[in-house]
Amino acid sequence: MNEITYTSSELLTINASRLLRDGDVVFVGVGLPNLACNLARRTHAPNLVMIYEAGVIGAQPARLPLSIGDPTLVSGALSVCSMYDIFAFYLQRGNVDVGFLGGAQIDRFGNINATVIGEYDHPKVRLPGSGGSMEIAAWANRCYIITPHQKRRFPEKVHFRTSAGYLSGRSEREAARLHGAGPLAVVTDLGVMEPDETGELVLTALHPGASEEQARENTGWDLKVASNLKTTDPLTAVELGILRNELDPERIYLKGGE
Amino acid sequence: MNEITYTSSELLTINASRLLRDGDVVFVGVGLPNLACNLARRTHAPNLVMIYEAGVIGAQPARLPLSIGDPTLVSGALSVCSMYDIFAFYLQRGNVDVGFLGGAQIDRFGNINATVIGEYDHPKVRLPGSGGSMEIAAWANRCYIITPHQKRRFPEKVHFRTSAGYLSGRSEREAARLHGAGPLAVVTDLGVMEPDETGELVLTALHPGASEEQARENTGWDLKVASNLKTTDPLTAVELGILRNELDPERIYLKGGE
């Protein structure tokens, strides 16, 4: 039997797509989340509703969108609204099931820093900032974080909380009475981390071929491992075929990790 | 020379139309204010912008609108927006120059009651309520009140302040920091009342043929008369012709006072 080979971007994308449920309303970003959503739509979630912070609802992009506001998202979409409305009527009202998040740093409790490395007033590295992530992390019913597994990306504590995970622990998030449940999974190229009852991210699954040691070595805190550690299902030829042949044939986003 | 004869509705409408300035953005109601605006547009104010609380901007009604949301207001209009937007982006933002108001009672300081005769909780006569008038009275730059001159309509004090004139006096309105200047004139079928320096409505003009006595008898407070009492300009054949032949040929609104 032939071994199926893939890049880490393909691994991330396919595992992200599996987190989506049919009928979910998902706040889509460009890049891997966009591929993951389109893959889900073509496999197990044909009724996925894709909405974009640019104000596009029910997009059916005919080509791979190259920015969050690509015109291909609009032509043939179900609806377009203003930026205020997409955040207010859709996200804040509780109409968004899923948000995808990423960032320069993700900490032990799933808080994300996309703002600054160093001091805020005297930045060592100035990052892009919140964009929509501050609100998505709070108001989408479920959030997923998609990111490569690297030690510098997973510090014990972020320098700046751009968006809320479980703050200093699940009880603090609960007290804040946010609409959304918070980050339910962090998908990396090594496996999946999920919050435990305290909100701390623990390793709950490894991708085929990855090891606990790799995950622990590439995490900035003392990573706990779930007692029932699972292995994620192998990528299928169907999933990879759709990704490679239909969604990103030029490998604009899929080349990462080759 | 032939005497020009006219109804009191015609008198009110034509005098109301003269208060409009070219380029004014005016919040239009149905009935006489609508006729007054259309008359002004056909005479001295061709650049009048007519907007309606139903969310219509720059209407060019091809027929006489029979309600505030008549479809003839929309066909051929410049813009249509939601009800929230017309009150927020237009009126509350300060984009409306003129509002026309009416009501069951108008008091000495131009406060209007369109809500209730008797006690609010146990109404003797339940009136329609504010509609847009609470906001128009506060936020339109200039307001004009158009109403027949009858004692029951002009009590010393209204039973209920549906919309603000000068409250208990001009200083109270100034303290409330409203965007609009308040009611600048009350046009009746006898003449015109305007606020003095305290905000009290005083008689500043009589229509040709009307007397101070008539005005005082039909006002519920001790009506002061301005030292330089004027007489309004006679209605012209041009104004009457446009009203009668073009704007309300079936005399749906103009028949009042015949």
Place this chain on the structure above:
Amino acid sequence: MTKLITLSEAINKFVEDGDTVYAAGFTHMIPFAAGHEIIRQEKKNLILARATPDLIYDQMVAAGCAKKVIFSYIGNPGVGSLRFVRAEIEAGRLEWEEYSHFSMISRLQAGATGLPFMPMNPTAAKDLEKANPFYRTVIDPYTGGEVVVVPPLKPDVAIVHVQRVDAEGNAQIWGIIGEQKEAAFAAERVIVTAEEIVDEAIIRSDPNRTVIPGFIVDAVCHVPYCAHPSYTQGYYDRDNSFYLAWDEISKTPESVNAYLDEWVYGIADRMEYWEKLGAEVHERLKVASLPSATVDYGKY
């Protein structure tokens, strides 16, 4: 997934006794057929919310469906008083909760956007604010001044009539758009009635026209002429003579009951109602075509 059902099924399934109902439409596209179906199904103790109750709420109150109205203007638009609601309020038989137009719509806006309240500029007309305890104030943290606010209104069910919708509920409206969008987003359940059910491709050809996305809609009902005696822009005119007639009918309970017997209880649905109106009315309310310019979205 299609949500197409009959209006009768939709009212049966999604309107419960005691619900707060928002039948939307500012003078335009008022869902009269849905109101009549609610009367026929003898729903009780409803709280009827609408900026402008119009004749439809007068009829529903007269039929005994309502225990309370929430409004900002009770009149027969362009005609005068809304007699039945007014008489019930004056007689102390009907609860009411009252706003100005902007505060009513601000309540819907807060409901639709998930906000805890909406601030408004001052009007200095404080009598209504004193009479209605839902008006509150907060301190402006920038100026120290007082700001009047209203809380969200989240109806149990919104009923919205539209020109065209696809089977999943993606709805397009033109002409006066009133508070339709806000009512739909604010409500827990949404019933859309439409002049036309169209293919999804029509909706997707002009996404900027779509006011309500299908995924917040529970039922889609094909109900031509739903809005009579109000109107649907581009489809039929307002039947002003009925608005004038109602001013007479609503003068006595007897004439109101006779009207309800003949035009609501006595008929099965809107199709029968429309046929019963007859050729003269059909002809009088016809509208000549005035199409919009098209726009180009471009193939990308």
Place this chain on the structure above:
Amino acid sequence: MTKLITLSEAINKFVEDGDTVYAAGFTHMIPFAAGHEIIRQEKKNLILARATPDLIYDQMVAAGCAKKVIFSYIGNPGVGSLRFVRAEIEAGRLEWEEYSHFSMISRLQAGATGLPFMPMNPTAAKDLEKANPFYRTVIDPYTGGEVVVVPPLKPDVAIVHVQRVDAEGNAQIWGIIGEQKEAAFAAERVIVTAEEIVDEAIIRSDPNRTVIPGFIVDAVCHVPYCAHPSYTQGYYDRDNSFYLAWDEISKTPESVNAYLDEWVYGIADRMEYWEKLGAEVHERLKVASLPSATVDYGKY
């Protein structure tokens, strides 16, 4: 009354040194030509506000027009970092004021609607709220909880690019409508640039499409291809290769200056810029037609 003037006149007349400028457009219809004209006219000490500064603010900052940026996301969309703005901030040479997207847009919404502030639901990510003193809280009078609010943003001038406008400034937009309307209503002065100047009759044939009414507009400028390298829905595509190229150009001040010399200072206006781009670019950015369905307003 026509407001048609050249873009050069409009910038000269309505943009002053020290102004807060909001050049609107969320990825779509970003008025690059107006930004270039501001650079050519050597405006100084501007406060540049935009949810997403995009390349246009990178260029204006690089040209020395700005003393401060107000933003919610500084990136090169779809590419990565916005190098010049980022370097200036890291070097302490550029002031900044920062929001999340929703709080940025809520500031515009408050400005556009004349409200004293806009409330928002909690995000519990308090670091930015602590870093930026414009975030404040009020007490929810219904629950006693804390509500985060932001104050109005009222730019001195908004620049909005649209597909079509009449000579008085009544403007229609389709595709992504971002924050164009809010920016125009919030601002004291409004400059509209457009792909096409159309007869008022076209606008009036579809009033629901009109996003900005002429009476709040100060200048109307006919500027085809104004948005390149961003795009105009239905007119031309995004020039993604320029977004990628800028990632290289913006690595050194020298290459940025060379770019500005060649493509901004060295040319007179957008027409010359577009010609200079050449046939290959014109061809690459062409878009096939995909017209919307029409709607019927009806003759009443």
